[in-house]
Amino acid sequence: MNESTGQGAKRTYYDAADLGKFGEIAEGAPDLARKFFDWYGAVFAEGALTAREKSLIALAVSHAVQCPYCIDAYSTDALEKGSNVDQMTEAVHVAAAIRGGASLVHGVQMRNHVHALGM
Amino acid sequence: MGRILATLQKRGAELSDADAQRALLASVPLPRSFEAALGSSGLFPLRPTTLDILQVNVGRRCNQTCKHCHVDAGPDRSEVMPRDVMEAVLAFLTRHRVGRLDITGGAPELHPDFRELVVRGAAAGAHVMHRCNLTAILLPNYADIPALLAAHRVEVIASLPYFQARETDAQRGAGVFDESIEGLRRLNALGYGRGTGLELNLVANPVGTFLPGDQASLETMWKRELKQRFDLDFDHLFTITNMPISRFLEFIDERGRTVDYMTRLANAYNPVAAASVMCRNTLSVGYDGRLYDCDFNQMLEMPLADGAPRTIFDASLAALQARDIAVGPHCFGCTAGAGSSCGGAVA
Numbered sequence: 167m168n169e170s171t172g173q174g175a176k177r178t179y180y181d182a183a184d185l186g187k188f189g190e191i192a193e194g195a196p197d198l199a200r201k202f203f204d205w206y207g208a209v210f211a212e213g214a215l216t217a218r219e220k221s222l223i224a225l226a227v228s229h230a231v232q233c234p235y236c237i238d239a240y241s242t243d244a245l246e247k248g249s250n251v252d253q254m255t256e257a258v259h260v261a262a263a264i265r266g267g268a269s270l271v272h273g274v275q276m277r278n279h280v281h282a283l284g285m
Numbered sequence: 286m287g288r289i290l291a292t293l294q295k296r297g298a299e300l301s302d303a304d305a306q307r308a309l310l311a312s313v314p315l316p317r318s319f320e321a322a323l324g325s326s327g328l329f330p331l332r333p334t335t336l337d338i339l340q341v342n343v344g345r346r347c348n349q350t351c352k353h354c355h356v357d358a359g360p361d362r363s364e365v366m367p368r369d370v371m372e373a374v375l376a377f378l379t380r381h382r383v384g385r386l387d388i389t390g391g392a393p394e395l396h397p398d399f400r401e402l403v404v405r406g407a408a409a410g411a412h413v414m415h416r417c418n419l420t421a422i423l424l425p426n427y428a429d430i431p432a433l434l435a436a437h438r439v440e441v442i443a444s445l446p447y448f449q450a451r452e453t454d455a456q457r458g459a460g461v462f463d464e465s466i467e468g469l470r471r472l473n474a475l476g477y478g479r480g481t482g483l484e485l486n487l488v489a490n491p492v493g494t495f496l497p498g499d500q501a502s503l504e505t506m507w508k509r510e511l512k513q514r515f516d517l518d519f520d521h522l523f524t525i526t527n528m529p530i531s532r533f534l535e536f537i538d539e540r541g542r543t544v545d546y547m548t549r550l551a552n553a554y555n556p557v558a559a560a561s562v563m564c565r566n567t568l569s570v571g572y573d574g575r576l577y578d579c580d581f582n583q584m585l586e587m588p589l590a591d592g593a594p595r596t597i598f599d600a601s602l603a604a605l606q607a608r609d610i611a612v613g614p615h616c617f618g619c620t621a622g623a624g625s626s627c628g629g630a631v632a
Binding site for chain 2: 212216217218242245246247248250
């Protein structure tokens, strides 16, 4: 396979090993990366919410934004923080409910438009 | 999911052989060796501090076959510590006034002289610790043991990886969770974990190939859940990392996760944890009287360094304290994150 052109069967857009290279993003803009990673660490520290609650939120958001790296990372993180698969599945349902609800509630806009156009 | 599985030894599995385990671990490409990691922290060669704990593995017999067991213990194992070794252990304990006698196995209760070891260890002035799987004490022939432990103020360190059945049984065997809850009820009824001075600590190994979370946070959760669900109490939760040895090594290797797991451990090296690893204040005795730096080295058949005493029969404290501690890639398991020891996180 030609790695540069991606011709061949093995080329994929996502590679699990790339998660481990996340820190390399600093090579392009080190000051911005430092600020991001400092802020990121502070966000997930124990606070008004527990680290376990934040981990479950992160897991749900990972599904909402459909980030495979985040799903891998926060599935592991949630287990390490003591969550179980029932709690994690319910968190994903919350994400799915908001995504589905966000589509459905736009139906009101559709209906408003239909009513505006109709007789 | 069966209650009892055949041990690696019974199955004649390749990884029942300690040489094969060490070779597999040595073949894993890591960012750096454990020796180099210690060196970066100014800790190589690793040296003992003071000998506080004599950890005695009285045998490999167990009534359970947990999937993560680094001992490869089970009902089909027959190794038990003979009398002469036990006498030498007690003599060493008395002679050197070692503060803690940590009795492990297998299920230590299944040793025919377990009761005597407890009584004489306590009489020697040691703080006796019993590593309990919570189900052996329910067996009719061993149901007297909790009262004996209480009478001699023995600290009970009991395994419970999660506060519900699915996770616990996945690691320890079908039905183990319900029996463990009954075991905890009996210990609580004797005053264990209920502020009477009888100490009951729980051990939680991750149910899978991930690292333990923050020990204090998990302890809070375990206490809340066990109280709400079962009205059970305990003193402390110890988080222990699953060590890539024996059955857990086979578990990760069969799933192709050995490199990932070892890399995760190595990348999580914590110099603070490394300075407090348990091998620095512990001496491990095998059922046959051989000496090791820890129970993990014991299962990998890594003896004390050349020049150090090899058995409890010829052990002198001065020679032991002069040794370098034997290390290998598996040691990253004790230095990852907040660290891991038989007493839980160390950093």
